[in-house]
Amino acid sequence: MKNILILGGTRFFGKRLVQLLLDEGHKVTIATRGNTEDGFGDQVGRIQLDRENKESLAKAVENGQEWDTVYDNICYSPQAAQDACDVFKGKVKRYILTSTLSVYEPASRAHEEKDVNPYIYPVTLGGKNDFSYGEGKRLAEAVLFQNADFPVAAARIPIVLGEDDYTGRLEFHIDHVKKEQPIGIPNLDAKMCFISSGEAAAFLSWLKNQRVEGPINARSEGDVKLSELIRWIEKETGKKALITKQPRKEDESPFGVPDSWVMDTSKAQRLGFQFQPLRSWLPALISQLSAVER
Template sequence: MKNILILGGTRFFGKRLVQLLLEEGHKVTIATRGTTEDEFGDQIGRIQLDREDKESLAKAVEGGREWDTVYDNICYSPQAAQDACDVFNGKVKRYILTSTLAVYEPAPGSHEEKDVNPYIYPVTMGGRNDFPYGEGKRLAEAVFFQNADFPVVAVRFPIVLGEDDYTGRLEFHIDHVKKEQPIGIPNLQAKMCFISSGEAAAFLSWLKNQRVEGAINARSQGDVKLSELMGWIEKETGKKAMISKQAKDEDQSPFGVPDSWVMDTNKAERLGYPFQPLRSWLPALIRQLAVQER
């Protein structure tokens, strides 16, 4: 049994991760602002803190608390990363940072971890509002790998999808097609990669037992052109998508990238993780959401 802290953990794949860890018999504590209720009752411990405030974050180690594994799902800046390096020094055996595909720029090829090397990436300090999302995550990774005195692995996830996705990114497309509203997509031939919320949680749980450090890419097997993705939605809605390159801001697709945006998962696969094929779950999820939206 491991003593595990999750920074975040009340919704989406963080919530699924909590459930998996409980099923494995671990002692789980979640640390959040306390504004979102959870359904775990007395199965878990809770710490109320502000991840963006160092003094508040220190509550996670008050009273000599130490952790076998810390999952950090809510670190978005180099300053937040440095705060964690200071607070958890000597208090954690393994630190797993949730990072993102957004550390890479869209490009024709498939990104490997070495394409953004956090061990040598120049650090500029600042808070969450000082950087765009992708740059904030790049800098957070760089601070951890250059300054932490404990083992760190950064999981670079693509867009995570599921019926529990509170952002509604996939539903945006389904709803627009149903209502025959325009969708702004600059390049229908661009390829995208995704991962389901269930597999994102499963990968995080699996990773705690692996002897690996550094960045690691994680996504479902295979990718999909945006034209094919929209075709799946057209099939389930029975309507034709109205694709536009000149759509209003509110009609711009959350998937509307100028070029392909995919990454290589050979590192994770060499460690033995069997990713699910994208086509084994994404068309089914679209079908499920299309029915729910009716």
């Protein structure tokens, strides 16, 4: 049994991760602002904190508390990463940062981990409002890998989808097609990669047992052109999508990238993780969400 802390963990794939860890018999503590009901009752411990405040974060190691694994799902800035380096120094055996595909720019080829090397990436400190999302994550990785005295792995995951996705990014496309509203997509030939919320949680749980350090890409096997994704939605809704390259702001697709945006997962596969085929779950999810009236 491991003593595990999750920074975040009250919704979406973070909540699924908590359940997986509980099912494995681990002692789990959730650290959040305390604004979202998690539904785990007395199965988990809880710490209320502000991730952006170093003194608040220190509550996680009050009274000499030590952790086998810390999952950080809510680190968005280099300053937050540096706070973790300071607070958890000598207090954690393994630290797993939930990072993102957004550390890479869209490109015509699949990105390997070496394309953004956090061990040599120049560090600039600042809060999450000082940087774009992708740059904030690049810098957070760089701070942790360059400054932490504990082993760190960064799971670079793409857009996560599922029926429990509170962001509604896939539903945006389904609803726009249903209502015959325009969708702004600059490049229908661009390929995208995704991961399901269940698989994201399973990957993070698996990663705690690996010796690997550094960044590691994770996505479902395969990719999909945006044109094909739209065809799947058209099939389920019975409506024709209205695609435009000059949309209003509110009609811009959350998947509207200028070029393909995919990752190479050879590293994770060499370590033994088997990813689900994208086509084994995404068309079914589109069918499920299309049947829901919103």
